[in-house]
Amino acid sequence: MIAAATRSSNTVRELVATAHARLKRARLAFGHGSSNAWDEAVYLVLHALKLPPDRLTPVLARKVTPAERKRTARLLDARVRRRIPAAYLTHEAWLGDYRFYVDDRVIVPRSYIAELLRDRLAPWLAQPQRIKRALDLCTGSGCLAIMLAKAYPAARVDATDTSTGALAVARRNVAAYRLRQRVRVLASDMFSALGGQRYDLIVANPPYVSAAVMRKLPREYRCEPKLALAGGKDGFDCVRVILREAAAHLSAQGLLVVEIGHHRRRLEAAFPRLAFIWPLTSGGDDCVFMLGRRDLVGAAGAAQAGARQVRRRASRAGAGSRRR
Numbered sequence: 001m002i003a004a005a006t007r008s009s010n011t012v013r014e015l016v017a018t019a020h021a022r023l024k025r026a027r028l029a030f031g032h033g034s035s036n037a038w039d040e041a042v043y044l045v046l047h048a049l050k051l052p053p054d055r056l057t058p059v060l061a062r063k064v065t066p067a068e069r070k071r072t073a074r075l076l077d078a079r080v081r082r083r084i085p086a087a088y089l090t091h092e093a094w095l096g097d098y099r100f101y102v103d104d105r106v107i108v109p110r111s112y113i114a115e116l117l118r119d120r121l122a123p124w125l126a127q128p129q130r131i132k133r134a135l136d137l138c139t140g141s142g143c144l145a146i147m148l149a150k151a152y153p154a155a156r157v158d159a160t161d162t163s164t165g166a167l168a169v170a171r172r173n174v175a176a177y178r179l180r181q182r183v184r185v186l187a188s189d190m191f192s193a194l195g196g197q198r199y200d201l202i203v204a205n206p207p208y209v210s211a212a213v214m215r216k217l218p219r220e221y222r223c224e225p226k227l228a229l230a231g232g233k234d235g236f237d238c239v240r241v242i243l244r245e246a247a248a249h250l251s252a253q254g255l256l257v258v259e260i261g262h263h264r265r266r267l268e269a270a271f272p273r274l275a276f277i278w279p280l281t282s283g284g285d286d287c288v289f290m291l292g293r294r295d296l297v298g299a300a301g302a303a304q305a306g307a308r309q310v311r312r313r314a315s316r317a318g319a320g321s322r323r324r
Helices: 002-007 012-025 037-048 066-081 086-090 112-117 143-151 164-176 237-249 264-270 293-323
Strands: 093-095 098-100 133-137 156-161 183-187 199-204 250-259 288-292
Touching: 012 037, 012 066, 037 066, 037 086, 066 086, 093 143, 098 143, 112 143, 112 250, 112 288, 133 143, 143 156, 143 164, 143 183, 143 199, 156 164, 164 183, 199 237, 237 250, 237 293, 250 293, 288 293
Parallel strands: 133 156, 133 199, 156 183, 199 250
Antiparallel strands: 093 098, 250 288
């Protein structure tokens, strides 16, 4: 029993070691804030002890109380037996220095775009002070919308989602950061409720998991809302909408930033006319793409011209066959 194992742990060091061993034996799936059993053990123990997540070393020799051991045991039991992601057990997730409330109405925040926002998208945005309007599509918990507001203090930010539960969580996080005057959370299926609004910057971390991968997801990932993960047969249903409609909502010098997982090769094959920029993140140079409005408009024009040419050829071929 997990509870029996934790009862023999008298110090923080021993409690973390016990938790690590249990998580490692359980062969869990990670990726919701931690990438391995050790980091997750440290996080859960420190949370149970009501300590900051970066305060392990100074407290290693500290004695733990029976109540602290009991809280740790409950967290470990739920994590191992029910395969619930740690973030749902603690109701918090971190992106860098930013803490967000989460529950199972939203996907657990994890985004390579967050890394790029730390440097305010430099060097691709040379003048960040010019960002006056920004949009976070598929906002979920509102994490990227909040980080946009922090990165661009002069900007007003719209955060959209179709899930009423996600919108409630996003509003809670926006309120916690005291950003309700600058971040507007609203229901919208992609761009549908935005009318003629235009933005200097649009970011999106849309659903991009293909149907085949959805069927094989570990239990931890199946705890998350399907709506936030499933991207259709090839994973690009939402991405196609974004690429088709974003230009109409970008200012003349506007920039689009979209996260798509590790699918660069497939996306470039699907949209060969688009001059994607792939910034380097901790996940590599195949996770996030950028496009300016001019690139989107030019590609759309080329695609329309190509489609017209194909239709003309088909029409001539049809006329020729009728004459024969």
